Structures are given as structure tokens and as C-alpha cells.
């Protein structure tokens with residue numbers, strides 16, 4: 375079969391590799407109808423992880439079951455399924471408690487596994503024609519409809535970033551009436567904003583500098599903040615305090631709550647410096663979050679941080695060590711949440727929101743391409759070029775058939 379293979383920093387190619395096959399009685403083989411390219415893939419693509427060349431990429435996968443192992447009872451050939459990016463066993467101490475992101479069985483090196491990702495177990499990715507899904511019953515979410523129908527792209531987003539955006543909102547304790555600041559308007563940040571709306575947030579601010587992404591945020595009812603126009607915390611506080619309704623509802627002393635109750639980092643360790651975006655400075659983003667979060671608030675760090683980043687400048691950053699304004703966090707009494715999303719905990723319910731017509735996360739999809747266009751799309755997505763906010767690979771499309779999403 376053909377698959378997208380990582381060759382080294384800045385290079386992927388579409389190679390012929392061996393077809394996957396059923397290796398264990400609980401396996402399922404899926405013929406891929408759609409696979410997403412994710413911001414998380416870019417960490418590997420750029421050589422900013424400990425990955426070795428040869429990885430078959432892709433952890434955002436869906437398709438149709440082609441074959442099931444002899445122990446699989448609840449699924450059958452022909453079922454349409456989406457696969458949460460976490461590979462989990464479904465029954466260990468953590469899986470049983472809903473933490474499929476920290477499965478104790480599927481990865482010998484650490485808690486938690488994924489398809490096509492360094493350090494996340496031996497599993498190949500699904501930017502390919504076929505995918506072996508281990509522990510098939512635990513890892514397949516069944517879908518209605520037929521491949522390529524009008525909900526295909528919405529369903530694909532159940533593999534990672536819709537649940538991830540939702541999880542970010544959960545970590546940040548977004549509830550009806552809350553105020554939310556989200557840093558990063560990539561797919562994750564945009565779906566965190568969308569999830570915040572679903573959860574009833576009153577005001578949602580989204581910070582980035584890419585115009586196309588900020589426009590998408592505005593289109594779903596968020597307030598875009600361009601970080602090239604000044605410190606985001608100050609911009610948000612000014613907007614809030616210049617609103618006579620917000621101001622008029624405050625009693626004396628409540629200006630101390632001029633910031634927001636919920637903050638989300640949807641960028642992670644490769645965040646750009648606000649003053650000089652040619653540099654990285656993840657802690658300047660954290661400082662802005664700590665500044666804008668109100669006393670008693672919650673912060674969710676959904677953007678990735680890694681324990682090893684050989685490509686970082688300086689020994690501390692190479693070991694994933696950063697300096698935090700711990701004193702301010704303590705004084706404000708802030709709760710922090712972080713880590714990989716337990717996708718399965720959300721994907722069934724979010725699927726049902728899509729089925730009921732109450733969520734359409736595919737507004738973020740900007741381009742659909744055949745496998746052969748993946749190398750070009752990686753390069754353009756990596757440069758955050760217009761039209762490449764979220765690219766979906768459709769292995770069934772003929773070469774040359776790539777097109778912008780309408």
C-alpha cells in the first residue's frame with residue numbers, strides 16, 4: 375500500500391510499504407477514507423522530537439472495516455468507524471477510569487499510545503490506504519452513513535481535535551456565562567473556542583496573528599486578538615473594561631476580575647515570541663495567560679510540551695524545562711490542567727452532537743487532497759500558508775484532485 379513516511383526534518387514522501395495484516399485476534403483492519411494532518415505532526419515533521427526516519431505518519435483516522443480478528447464480536451466488515459488517536463486497551467486501571475490517554479498496556483515505554491507518533495508505541499499511522507487497529511473494540515467508534523457523505527469531515531475530527539478542543543474547555547472549567555481566553559487559532563484553538571460556545575461561555579477571546587485563522591474565530595462568534603498589535607492580556611482587559619455593560623455590572627472591587635475566568639494554551643512548546651515572532655518563547659505565552667487569568671480561575675495547557683526536544687535552544691528547553699511565574703499562580707489560586715486528551719471519553723457524545731445537527735466542527739477544514747499531495751501540503755501547512763489551516767487526506771481521491779474546501 376501507499377503511505378506518508380517521515381524521512382527527516384522538513385521531508386515526508388509517499389512510499390510503498392507492506393500492507394498491514396491482522397496480527398492478533400483482537401485486531402481490526404480499516405481501509406482509510408480520510409486522515410487528517412495535525413499540528414502535532416509538524417513537531418515531528420520539523421525534526422523537533424526524538425523521532426527516527428521511517429515513521430508512517432497519521433493519528434487522525436477514519437474509514438471502513440475491511441477485516442476483523444477472530445475475537446472481535448461487536449464490529450464487522452463494512453462498519454464505518456473513526457479511531458481516537460489514543461491507542462488504548464479499554465480495560466486497564468487507567469482505561470477503565472476513562473483515561474484512555476494513559477493506557478498502561480499499549481506502550482511499553484510510557485503510559486499512553488498513539489498511531490504514527492514517536493514515543494507512543496509501535497503503531498503505524500493512517501496517512502495511508504490501510505491501518506491496523508489493535509484492540510479493535512476499544513479503539514473503533516462506530517459511525518452512521520456512508521464514506522464521503524456530508525458528515526465525513528465532521529466525523530474525522532472526532533479522532534483528535536474536536537475532543538481535544540472540548541477537553542481544553544473542560545480543563546479550563548468553561549461553564550455557562552464564563553469568560554475565556556484561548557491562545558492559538560489553529561484547529562485546536564478554534565475547536566476549543568467552538569467547544570466553549572457549546573458549553574455556554576459568555577465571552578471567548580482567541581489570540582493569534584494569522585488573519586485567516588482569526589477570521590475563522592470571528593465567524594463562530596469569538597473575539598479575535600492579533601498579538602502583533604500589543605500584549606494580548608492588555609488588549610483583552612481593555613476590550614472588557616471598555617464595554618459599558620461589562621463595566622456596569624461590576625461592584626466596587628470587582629475590577630480585579632477584569633481578566634477572564636478560563637485560559638487555554640492551544641500552542642505549546644513552539645509558541646512564538648510576541649515581540650519577535652521569528653523566535654520561540656513558550657513562556658511569554660504562559661506569562662500572558664497568568665496575567666489575564668482572574669483570581670480563582672482555571673488554565674488548560676492543551677498545546678504539546680515534550681520532555682525531550684533536541685531541536686530547542688539551550689539545555690533546559692531541550693529537557694522540556696521552563697520557568698513559571700509560580701508565585702503569581704499561587705497567589706491567584708489558579709488550577710492548572712494539562713496533557714494528552716482522553717479522546718474516547720468525549721468522542722461518543724460529540725459524535726451524537728454531530729448526528730443531531732448541533733455541532734459542525736468541519737468549518738475549520740480548508741483543503742482536501744489525495745495521498746500524493748501530502749508532501750506539498752505538509753510544507754505549506756508548516757508555513758501556515760493561507761488555505762492550509764486544516765488539511766484532510768483522502769486516499770481514494772485521484773492524483774491532482776486536491777481542492778480547497780468550500
Ligand SMILES: NC(=O)c1ccc[n+]([C@@H]2O[C@H](COP(=O)([O-])OP(=O)(O)OC[C@H]3O[C@@H](n4cnc5c(N)ncnc54)[C@H](O)[C@@H]3O)[C@@H](O)[C@H]2O)c1
Nearest residue numbers: 413414558560561562582641642645646677678713714715
Ligand atoms: N493535548 C493533546 O492531546 C493534543 C492533541 C492535538 C494537538 N495538540 C497540540 O495542540 C497544539 C495546536 O495544534 P494545532 O493543530 O491547532 O496546531 P497549529 O500549529 O496549526 O496552530 C498553532 C497556532 O498557534 C499560533 N501561535 C504561535 N505562537 C503563538 C503565540 N505566542 N500566541 C498565540 N498564538 C500563537 C500559530 O500562528 C498557529 O495558528 C499543538 O501543540 C499540538 O501538538 C495537543
Ligand SMILES: [Zn+2]
Nearest residue numbers: 412414434534
Ligand atoms: Zn492530531
Ligand SMILES: [Zn+2]
Nearest residue numbers: 463466469477
Ligand atoms: Zn488500557
